[in-house]
Amino acid sequence: MSATATPTPRTATAPASAATGAPRTRRRAAPGLRRAGLRVLALAVLLLAWQGAVWAELWPRVLVPSPGDVWEAVLRTSTVHDGVRGQSGHLLTEHLGASLRRIGIGTGYAVLAGVPLGLLIGTVRPLAVILEPAVSFLRTLPPLAYLSLLVIWFGIDESPKIWLLVIAACPPVAAATAAAVRTVPAQLLEAARALGATPANLLLAVRLPSALPEIMTGVRIATGIAYTSVVAAETVNGVPGIGGMIREAQRYNQTDVVVVGILAIGLSGVLIDSALRALERAAVPWRGRA
Structure with missing residues (x-):
C-alpha cells in the first residue's frame, strides 16, 4: 500500500x-x-506658466528671471567662476549649511526648554497662571520685534541669531506640550494611581508618553517657525547663511540669486519636515491607533 501511495x-x-x-x-x-x-x-x-510669463514680458526680466536664469544662478552660486567663489565668498551649500546649523541649534535648545516648561504649565496650576501668559506673549511677537534688542545685548556674531531662533521656537513647543498634558485621559491617571504610581511616575510614565504625539507636532511647528525666522536672524552679519545670501543679492538686484535662496529654503524645509515625520512615526508608532 505504501509503495503505491500518491505523494502530496x-x-x-x-x-x-x-x-x-x-x-x-x-x-x-x-x-x-x-x-x-x-x-x-x-x-x-x-x-x-513661469516661462510663459517671461516670454510674454509681463514684467521686466530683472524682476522676474526665467527658469533658465535661475538654473544658471544655481550653477554660479555653487561653483568658483572667474575667480569668484559662489555668492559673497561662499558656495550655496555653505550658505545653506550655516543656516541649517543655526536652525538645528536654536530648535534643539527650544525643545530642551519648551518640553519641561510645557509639562510644568500643564501639571502645576499656580505656575500655569504665571508662565502661560508669558508664553502666549512671546508666541505672538514677530522675530524682527526683538532682533534689535538681541543685537544690543549680544552683538552681531552668532549669539543673537541663536537666541532669536530659540525665542521663536520655544513657545510653540511649550504650548503644544501643555495642551497635550492637560488632555491625558483621566482613566489612565486613575489606573496608574490605583497601581501605586507616584507623581513622578504619573508624569514620566503616563502623561509624557500620552502627550508625545502632540509634542512631536509642536516640534515640527517650531522647526518651521525657526526656519522662517532664520532669514530675519541673518539680516545682521548673516554671511555665510541663506538669509544673508538673499540679503546681499537683494542689494544688487540679483533677482535670480534671491529666487535660488527661496528655492533652497523651501526644498530643504520640505526635506526637514519629511525627516521629522519619519522620526514621529518611529517615536510614536501608536499615533492614530488609540
Whole structure:
C-alpha cells in the first residue's frame, strides 16, 4: 500500500503565492506612482506658466528671471567662476549649511526648554497662571520685534541669531506640550494611581508618553517657525547663511540669486519636515491607533 501511495504535491502552493503576491505589490505601488506623477505634472505646469510669463514680458526680466536664469544662478552660486567663489565668498551649500546649523541649534535648545516648561504649565496650576501668559506673549511677537534688542545685548556674531531662533521656537513647543498634558485621559491617571504610581511616575510614565504625539507636532511647528525666522536672524552679519545670501543679492538686484535662496529654503524645509515625520512615526508608532 505504501509503495503505491500518491505523494502530496508540496510545491504546488508556491507559484500560487508568488502569483498573488505580485498583484498586491503592484496595488501598493500604484498610489505612490500616481502621487509622484501628479507632483511631476504640477511642477511641469508651474515651470511652463513661469516661462510663459517671461516670454510674454509681463514684467521686466530683472524682476522676474526665467527658469533658465535661475538654473544658471544655481550653477554660479555653487561653483568658483572667474575667480569668484559662489555668492559673497561662499558656495550655496555653505550658505545653506550655516543656516541649517543655526536652525538645528536654536530648535534643539527650544525643545530642551519648551518640553519641561510645557509639562510644568500643564501639571502645576499656580505656575500655569504665571508662565502661560508669558508664553502666549512671546508666541505672538514677530522675530524682527526683538532682533534689535538681541543685537544690543549680544552683538552681531552668532549669539543673537541663536537666541532669536530659540525665542521663536520655544513657545510653540511649550504650548503644544501643555495642551497635550492637560488632555491625558483621566482613566489612565486613575489606573496608574490605583497601581501605586507616584507623581513622578504619573508624569514620566503616563502623561509624557500620552502627550508625545502632540509634542512631536509642536516640534515640527517650531522647526518651521525657526526656519522662517532664520532669514530675519541673518539680516545682521548673516554671511555665510541663506538669509544673508538673499540679503546681499537683494542689494544688487540679483533677482535670480534671491529666487535660488527661496528655492533652497523651501526644498530643504520640505526635506526637514519629511525627516521629522519619519522620526514621529518611529517615536510614536501608536499615533492614530488609540
